[in-house]
Amino acid sequence: MDNNILQMASSILSEGSICDHCLGRMFANLSTDLSNDMRGSAIKLVLSMEADRMHKESGSIEWLEKLSASSKYARKVLGKEGYEDACWVCGNLFNNIELWGERVIDALSAVEYNSFLISTKMTGLLSENEEILWSESGTRFAEPIKTELNREVGKIVEKRTGKKAQLGRPDVVVVIELENDRVGLDINSLFIYGRYRKLVRGIPQTRWACRVCGGKGCEECGFTGKLYPESVEELISEMVIKAFNATGTVFHGAGREDVDALMLGNGRPFALEVRGAKKRSSIDLSAIQQVINTFASYKVEVSNLKYVDHSKVKQIKEMRVDKAYRLTVMLGESVPGERLKLCSNKLRGVIAQQTPTRALHHRADRLRKRSVRSIELESFDENVAVFIVTCESGLYVKELISGDCGRTTPSLGEELGICAKVISIDVINIES
Structure with a gap:
């Protein structure tokens, strides 16, 4: 036989009984609109016809015998009863x-x-x-x-x-x-986008493992494994896991506020990855939003929930938008209002910040430059001042006030020549 396909097929069939699927699959990328079993059956038919021709011309049944284990056509010519043997490749x-x-x-x-x-x-x-x-x-x-x-x-x-x-x-x-x-x-994760507002202080954005036991549970954490009893992530996720009959969630936020800060205004963008959700299309997110806000009442509030694809996580992680803060500042001594305004105005522009001392345990110690867009004195009473600061993403606003022992410059404390410290911080706007 000088046909290459038939030569290969003959070689395959000589190895033992093989089903139509496994034979046809060897030529799956030849010809279209055919299933592999159709290819295999067609090849066996042609080979059986050729073997029958050889039998009729020479009297030899050698090829018919070889084919009979795999081909009903060859068995019919030989007058053999029964079915094909089990395929040695796939076991039928x-x-x-x-x-x-x-x-x-x-x-x-x-x-x-x-x-x-x-x-x-x-x-x-x-x-x-x-x-x-x-x-x-x-x-x-x-x-x-x-x-x-x-x-x-x-x-x-x-x-x-x-x-x-x-x-x-x-x-x-x-x-x-x-x-x-x-x-x-x-089950692939589904993703929900929204914004959250944090209405109380002392709640982290995500679950923090106990620093003593690393999350295993100990006397220090009351055997909860957590540094804080609850988080924004947990307050949102608990209701979502129940509604979607899911195995868990992963919270992806567009940055994070400090534990002692409020997140107000239009809220912080986030994407919630819902893992192993057995319920999907039947869930009304507007209803889930109400359930979450009732469950987390006076602590966390979510809005604008909608389904998104996984690419939204990357977008949120890469967001670099301006933010506005309300900072309540304690001054080391009383300062005239006009001097306070004059010194705070000097903070507009580029700020050089070495990684804050409080963040050195989890951030590389390097110099960052960020811009303050505006700073306004909202109120002033003796040695307590309230400022509205709009700045570039990534600016450490607490250190903008304190100076962090010279690691941030300029700073309000440096310009005033006295101690200045943020005693409360509210995020009041994150640009869309």
Whole structure:
């Protein structure tokens, strides 16, 4: 036979009984609109016809005998009864394709989804057999077993559920585990964007592990594993996890305010990554917003909740927008109002800041330059002043006032020549 495809197919068939799927898969990248079993069946038919021609012309049944283990056409010519032997490559895996489809659909019934993707974990033997087959055949046109299995099961699921298979970030990835004979689900995270306002002091943005036990639980933290009893993240997430029947959340904020600061104004942008959500499309975010605000009443308030894709997390993390603060400042001594205004006006412009002493345990010690857009004296009473400061993202506003022993310059304390300290801080606006 001088046809290269038939030569390769003959070589494959000489290795032992092989099913239509596994034979056809060796030529999966040749011709379109054909399934692998159609390719395999067609090749077996042509080879059986050629073997029958040789038999009729020479009387030899050698090739018919070799083909008979895999080809019903060859067995018919030889007058043999029975069925093909088990495929030495896949063990007749594809005979159970409908059953796998049913098992996948059953697993998916536990979750809400609009899109899915099928994935397969191979057994060691199956991978080894496939490697041998590829090596022996020398084909350059094959596709992996799991590619065919994923596609064929996906077709069954699409047809019976009306849902679509999707390669890029589907709602759920179905994992067919051949070794364990089970179907698993890997539910992709969904993302909710919104803004939060923090209405009380003493609450961190995210959960802080106890510094003594590292989150394991000890007497110091009351065996909670936490440095603070609650956080913005926890107050928002608890209701979301319940509503979406999720396994957990990850909070992504556009920066963070200090624990002792309020977050007022239009709120701070955030994205909440909801992991393992079994409920998805049926959840009304306006209703969830009300539930969260009732649960976290007088502590945290959320607004503008909406579904977004995962790219929003990167956008939020990279946000560099101006912020406005209300700073209540305690002065070391009484200062005339006009002098206070004059000295504070000198803070407009570029500020040079070495990493604050209070942040050295988790930030690299380096010089940063940030701009103060405006600073206004809102009120003044003896040695307590209130300022409204609008500045570039990343400016340490507490150190803008105190100077941090000369690590921030200029500073209000430096300009006044006295001690100045922020005693309360409110974030009153973050640009959209």
